[in-house]
Amino acid sequence: MASKAPNRPLSPHLMHVRWPINMMVSIIHRATGSGMATVGTALLVWWLAALAAGKESYAYFMSWFTGDWAPLGYVIGVGLTLSLFQHMASGVRHFVMDVGANYELKGNRTTAWLTFAFSLTATVLFWAYVTMGK
């Protein structure tokens, strides 16, 4: 093992390279997936376990996301649904690329933008329905 780091130029740092939209979709696909797998799983399992345990446990669970804590509930709820819709859209885009299609630069970039358009629209519609639909 070399004891001293060689004095060579560093590889291009993240701050110095462009951030094309296709790259953003790819990294956000991983970020949203990892986020849902950890935070989303913990909350889903907690919700189900509290619901199975009884009224007090469920009330305790809900107390973290309603009333005084409602802002936290909305941040996590909107964050998770936005992540889900974004991961879903970029996942469907992945399916198209898996069969070898949509590698043309223009179409690839357009569909990358479309995943964001879908996730934002779907999240707004979902929460509008849940909060105002009844």
Next chain:
Amino acid sequence: MGNGTNLGRVRGLGSANEGAHHWWQQRVTAAANLFLMLWFLLAIAQAPGYDFDSIRLWLSSAWVAIPLLLLIASVFYHFRLGLQVVIEDYQHGENRVALMLLLNFFTVAAAGVAIFSILKIAFTGVPK
């Protein structure tokens, strides 16, 4: 080295022929997740209420409990495969082994709790 020569294959160093297994399983569960999560979102959005009794009653129906159990199986397997790739990309050596074990324990334990909870609610309904 087993580079595909006959000798390499005899020594058991050739391809394990399972290179696409992880990739394919991730795609199959992704397709299942697409349908199951769309159902889940619609079902949650249309649930009559989010208080204890309403949700217990909602979940005690087989039409909700069974898709939710399938969702747990498919989604949890999918995220286990996905996080495995993340660990393989960023962690090396002993850390990778430790995190991979942790990932497996986390997935199975979380699935165990979720499945037990769904079954308990499905079989006992709304408590008096």
